[in-house]
Amino acid sequence: MALLQISEPGMSTQPHQHRLAVGIDLGTTNSLVATVRNSIAVCLNDESGTAMLPSVVRYLADGSVEVGARAQAAQTRDPRNTIVSVKRFMGRGVADVAHVESMPYDFVDAPGMVRLRTVQGTKSPVEISAEILGSLRKRAEASLGGPLAGAVITVPAYFDDAQRQATKDAAELAGLTILRLLNEPTAAAIAYGLENASEGVYAVYDLGGGTFDISILRLSRGVFEVLSTNGDASLGGDDFDQRLYCWVIDRSHIAPPCDEDVRRLLMKAREAKEVLSRYDEAPIVARLSSGEQVDLTISRAEFDEITRPLVSKTLAPVRKALRDAGLRAEDIKGVVMVGGATRMPQVQRAVGEYFGQEPLTNLDPDKVVALGAAMQANVLAGNRSVEHDWLLLDVIPLSLGLETMGGLVEKVIARNSTIPVARGQEFTTFKDGQTAMAFHVLQGERELVSDCRSLARFELRGIPPMVAGAARIRVTFQVDADGLLSVSARELSSGVEANVIVKPSYGLSDQEVAEMLKSGFEHASEDMQRRALREQQVEAERLLEATAQALATDGDLLDEAARAAIDAAVAALSQAVGAGTLAEVKKTLDALSRATGNFAALRMDKGIRSALTGQKIDQLEV
Amino acid sequence: MAVTLSERAAKHVSNFIGKRGKGVGIRLGVRTSGCSGMAYKLEFADEALEEDLVFESHGVKVLVDPKSLPYLDGTELDFVREGLNEGFQFNNPNVKDACGCGESFNV
16 A cells, blocks of 8 residues: 655646655665655665665675665674675775775775675675665665665765766666766755855765765756865765774773773773764773773864864865865855864854855764655656756866867866766868878876876777878767766768777776866976977978978979978977977977978979969859 | 644644644645545645635644535544654544555545
8 A cells, every 4th residue: 555745736736646766875884765755855774774775785695685774784704705895895906906905805806896706606786785785776776665766876076987886887887777876066056055045155075984075066047066165085974983992092092002902992982082083072981901990071163183183184185175266255155064073163263264155964964865865866767847947057177078189188178067968079181192091089187198097088080081181080078967978070071979988997996086176286287388399290291291291202303402491400309309399399390391392382383384384264163 | 524644743734734834724635536436635734725724633723624624524534653754643433444554535
C-alpha cells in the first residue's frame, strides 16, 4: 500500500507516476541521501535513525560486502579489505594518490585508474563507490516505497573530467539514473534557498574531515555561476584532532604510544573537540594499554590557541579564490558554512571576521549538501512547477585547447568558463595538398604542449587536397552540464567530420590542478617569450618551405647574384631557426622575405603572362 | 458530512506547513484516473476557493471541493510509518475496492 505525500498545489501526480528523486552527497568520509517530501528536503535515515553512512566498504571472504558503520568497525581488524576514503582514488592513477606508502591497500596500477586487490579480487574505485551508492539507493527505495526515477550526485567543484566520469560510472553501476552531477558548493547554496535570495555573490566555506574547499558563486536572475574555487586537499577537521592529540602528548609526558593508544587518544581528542563546540572546557581522560593514565582538561581558549594556524591556513585559499574572481571580501553578500568542522566556534568567528558578517550556520553543515542536491533532483524530476525552475551554471577548472604547429597550445575554452559551453574555432592546413589533420586536445594554462595535460588525440581524414591555408576546418569544443568534453572537427567545403568524446585519461590530482594553475601564473612572461619564438619558428619554416618550392619551379627566373643572395638568406634563417634567439629568427626571417621580394614579383609576372597567353582581351573577366 | 485528520496526521501537516513557510491548510480531493477508477489528491492549499468546504481537524484546515466530497465523506487521513517509509493514508469508508497499490480506488 503506497503512502502518499502532500504535493504543491496543482502538482498532484498521477497514480503510479511518482517521480521519486534523491540527492546524494557522496563524501570522502561520509555519504548521505536526501529527498524532498511534503515539499521539504529531508535526509533519509537508516534503520537505526542515522543519516550519515560512513563511506567505508569491506569485502569479506564469503563473497558478501559490508558498507558503512559495520565496515568501519572492521577497519583495524581487516585493513586490506576495508576501503576508506575511496573518493580520493576516483579517476586517479596510482602515481596521483598521495601517501600511497602509508595506506594499507594492495594497489594494482591498472591503466587509467588505480585498482585495489581484495579478498574478492581486484576492485576499481568505481566499483567500490558503487557499493556505497547502492546502499544509499536501497535505503532510499525502502524509505520512499518505490524505485527511484533519478538521482543528483554532488562532486567537488574542482573535480576534473576523469573524476566526474568515474562518479557517473559508479552511479550507473549502482543502478541509479543520474539526473545531473552537481557541484557541492552550489548544492549548499541551494539548500539555503539562496536562489530565492537577492542577487549577489556568495562564498561557500567547506571544511570537511580531510579537505577544505572555498567556492565563490554568483547568483543572478535565479542562476548560479561558480566564479572561482580554491582549497587545500589535505586540511580538515582531522588536523584539528591531530593538533589536540599532539597537545595531549606534550602535556601528559607519556612515552611514545603504540598504534592502539594513538587511535584511542585521537578518538578522545575528537570527542573533546566536539565538546568544545558547546562548552568552555573539555576533559580528556584515557587509560593507555601501557598502564599510563591521561587526565587533562583543555579550555576553549587553549584549543583556539593551538589550532589558530590551521584556521588561518584556510584563509589563504579564501583570499586566492576572491582574487581569482576579481572580488574583495566586502563584495560577498553571504557566506555558507559546510562540513562538520565548521561547527567549531573559532572557525565561525574567523570566517565571520574575514568577511565582516555572520556566516549562515542554521542548517546542519553535515547535511546541507545532500539537502541541496535533493532539491535540485526534485526540480529535474519535474516535481516542481516551472515558474520555480532554476538553472545551474558551473565552471571548468582548467582551460581546454588544441595543439597547433610548433607545439603551441591554442586555448579554445578558457578556464572558469561556465558550463554547459560550446566554442568553435577555425583552423587550416599547413602544407599544400594536406589531406589529414591530427588533433591533440589539451588541458592546462601553459603555452607549450609539453607543459599541459594531454586529454585525447584524433584525426580528421579525407580533407580534399588544397593549397596550404585554403582548407577551413572548424573545431568545436563542447562541455556538457556534467563537465564532460566532446570535440569535433569538420572540414567546411567537403563536410568530412571526426570527433572524440573525451573520456579523459585518468590521473590528475587536486594538487596537480593547483600546480598547473600556479605554474601558469608563474611562467606567464617566460611562456610569452617562448610562444613568440615558436610562432616565429613556425613562420620561418613556412617561408623556407615556400622558398624552396618556388626555387624548384621558377629558379630559372633568377640571375646568379640574386640566386646567391636568396641562398645565403635561406642558410642564415635555417641556422637561426635551429638554434637562434627570438631576435635572430626575426632578423633573418625579415632578411629572407626582403631577399625574396623581387623573386616573388618575377614569379607573379610570369604567372600573369602565362594566364594571359592565348587569351583574347574580350574573353578576360576583369 | 465530514473529512477528518487523525491527531498524528494533523501534527505532521502543521509541522510541514510551518517548514514550508506558507499555506492555509491541506486540500483533499479525488480525480478520475488511475488503474482502479479514482485517484486521491493531497496537496498544500495556499488559499481557500469560494466553493470549497472547509473542515477543521486538530487545528488544521482541510479543504475539499464539493465534487470530491461524496467520495471522501467520512474519510480520516492518517499518517503511518511502515519500516523506513512513512506517509499519509486515506481511511475511506466509501471504498469498495482499491488497486493493490492503494493509490486509486472505486466507490
